[in-house]
Amino acid sequence: MPERWTQWSGSGTEMKATYKDVKSDILAKIVNGDWAPGDLVPNEMDLATTYGCARATVNRAMRELAEDGIIERRRKAGTRVRMTRARQAKFDIPILRNEIEALNAEYRYSLVSSEIAPSPDWLRARLQLSGTTDVLHLVCMHYADGYPYQYEDRWINLDALPQARDMDFSELGPNEWLLSETPFSDAEISFSAALADQGLTDFLECGVGDPVFTVERSTWLAGQAVTYVRMSHKPGHRMTTRY
């Protein structure tokens, strides 16, 4: 019984390879260096024969490896091990309430200010707004066990969400409300470091000049700008993920 594909749990038995078997076996070959970056991988029909499964099974394994950035596929040219692995990190952006409660801390929300005004120029530019539109400007604080956790500076396009004009955000945070209003959207998110200015220090209970991890997010729904938010985190905040 020829076994060209070593080390998978079913080797030595009569079991057929699943797409996960194929995927992890090929991944192992690449990790071990049997197949080096740039190398041509056998085509799907040959691999199907090797693993004793249908071509569709191999196809799924290879498709996922390609999605993971491990290999590169092109019709006719075949499949190659990527020269430099595409390193991509995926962050889950949780609802703040859930993030804080996951830390076994008590979540508290507080509305600092709320006002309606014509959109300032910098916001029009950032959200690609055309003409004059009224926006709702909200400032909110989020606390974990009573300690400041995040300062939220949010602007909502009232043309896109007129129902926000009469909403009362003193109890429900705009983030959770927006999630219930807009089930899906495109977004641009960016991370940076900023200094705590006088306005921030009062709310985050930190010193002027402390470094503040900042997340900005702009959101569109069906091509129309919905909201821009700048979230400033307490000193020492980290955002972590594995990949």
Add this chain to the structure above:
Amino acid sequence: MPERWTQWSGSGTEMKATYKDVKSDILAKIVNGDWAPGDLVPNEMDLATTYGCARATVNRAMRELAEDGIIERRRKAGTRVRMTRARQAKFDIPILRNEIEALNAEYRYSLVSSEIAPSPDWLRARLQLSGTTDVLHLVCMHYADGYPYQYEDRWINLDALPQARDMDFSELGPNEWLLSETPFSDAEISFSAALADQGLTDFLECGVGDPVFTVERSTWLAGQAVTYVRMSHKPGHRMTTRY
């Protein structure tokens, strides 16, 4: 000719739906609010009938929607529209050289220092190293058009990569070398904001107390710690993505 699934490019023709048709049509229903968060979505067999395609085609569409965090699937319980969309952002972590050259800037690398020493305690803890191991400590600078772009503080586990002991990193940066040595790995990455200290200001040509966007990454290969790196970026640096 019944058309239960409105608005896809092939509607009104005799064409059969592809998995992309099914995916985008279902997504449209969710965006429009036809199917609200929490709603039960028809099962795969019914959808296959509706769209006039095989169940496998519907399955692929639904599987991808689940991967994208739009819906939630459970055997027997069926498929539901997610209550709160899982917001996840995917960042591409490019090779620094490519990132800088994509900005039409000239990339330059410089080795600041290189020394071999026993692993300090904090590093052993962070990388879960057992016992005493020698590590290679490198400090490097990366420039774009001659301006400081990133300060790299890297530690390499010489037990995992003994060949690094004799490498000359004065020309080739450790990042690019590691990528060619380890085609695949697990990693933990985290973002935070820090203050420029005296050591950083000289290299980044900034002032003491400037906010510095910091990325840290720890890497493992087959369960063994390979490297830890802290990358400090020039003031004003942003990391952006869409999702």
Add this chain to the structure above:
DNA sequence: GAGTGGTCTAGACCACGTT
């Protein structure tokens, strides 16, 4: 032109989890 991946089918069996 020809080889490769991309997709679809109609059917089948299985794993899981709700009932």
Add this chain to the structure above:
DNA sequence: ACGTGGTCTAGACCACTCT
């Protein structure tokens, strides 16, 4: 027990792109 999604098959046709 039974309904749902998860996966596999053997075959087919198509789309891309390299030579």
